[in-house]
Amino acid sequence: MELRDSYAVDYESERYRDWVRGGRPRALPGNDFWLLDDERVMFNVFDGSGRPSARQHSDDPSVVDLCVSAFEAVWSRGIDHDDYLVRES
DSSP: OEEETTEEEOTTSHHHHHIIIIISOSOOOSSEEEEETTTEEEEEEEOTTSOEEEEEEEOOHHHHHHHHHHHHHHHTTOOOGGGOOOOOO
């Protein structure tokens, strides 16, 4: 297991292997984002210490399409909040 950007990645898990075998989106945006009505995107930009430093907005169709496809690809792989368990490393 590796800790990257505050997320634990278990490279031995079946979920990860499925992701690598073809369930990955074509790309993931580099920053946290909010998708607004499938027409606009707001990106949260953080500094090197993890503090919010800016918000950026885009209504560029290619940027919105990238975020829509990324969201759809990862949403089906998410874990419901009630089922989420924190594992000790």
